[in-house]
Amino acid sequence: MSRSVLNVLIVEDEAILAKNIATYLRRYGYEVRVAHSAEEGLSELEAFKPDAILLDFNLPGGMNGLEALVRIRAIDSNIKVIMMTAYGSDELSLKAMEGGACRFVTKPISVGVLKKILEESIVDKPLDETLY
Numbered sequence: 001m002s003r004s005v006l007n008v009l010i011v012e013d014e015a016i017l018a019k020n021i022a023t024y025l026r027r028y029g030y031e032v033r034v035a036h037s038a039e040e041g042l043s044e045l046e047a048f049k050p051d052a053i054l055l056d057f058n059l060p061g062g063m064n065g066l067e068a069l070v071r072i073r074a075i076d077s078n079i080k081v082i083m084m085t086a087y088g089s090d091e092l093s094l095k096a097m098e099g100g101a102c103r104f105v106t107k108p109i110s111v112g113v114l115k116k117i118l119e120e121s122i123v124d125k126p127l128d129e130t131l132y
Contacts, residue, residue: 006122007031009050011041011068012084013060017107021054024111025118037061038068045075052122054114055101057085057092066092066099073100080121084109 008025012018013036022032033048035041038059044050053072057065065083072081083096088106096104102121105114 005029005031006052007033007048007050008118009041009044009048009053010034011036011038011053011059011065012056013037013058014056021111021114025115028115038063038065038071041068042071042075045072045079050079052080052082052118054082054084054118057083057096058087066095069096069099069101080118082114082117082121084114 008030010018010021010032012021012034015036018034018036022034025032033044033050035044039061041053041055055065055068055072059065059068065085069081069083072079077100081101082103082105083101084105084107085092086107088104093104103117105117
C-alpha cells in the first residue's frame with residue numbers, strides 16, 4: 001500500500017452500527033465510506049478502491065454477504081474482506097473463509113477490537129488471541 005491513509009468500506013445495513021464504526025475509524029485517520037446494501041457496496045469499489053471491507057452477512061435486497069464476497073473477489077482479489085454477522089455458525093465461517101474472507105467475526109463486537117482485527121488483516125499479521 002503506497003498511501004498513508006487507509007480506505008475502509010463498511011457494508012452494513014444497521015445504520016447506527018455503521019455510523020459508529022465509521023466515526024471510530026475516522027478518529028484514527030481512516031478514510032471511510034458506508035454502504036447499506038451489497039449492491040451499494042459493489043458500486044463503491046471502483047471509485048473508492050478500499051484497502052479493506054467490513055462486510056455484513058445479512059443484507060437487504062437480493063444479495064447477501066457471501067454473494068457479495070464472490071463479486072468483490074472477481075473485481076479485486078487483493079482487498080481484505082472481514083465478514084461480520086450476528087448469526088454466526090461454523091458452517092458460515094467456513095464458507096466465508098473459503099470464499100476469500102480474511103477474517104470472520106461475530107457481532108456484537110467492540111469497535112476497538114474490530115479496529116485491531118482490521119489493522120492486523122491489512123498488514124497480514126496473526127490475530128492477537130488475547131483480545132477475545
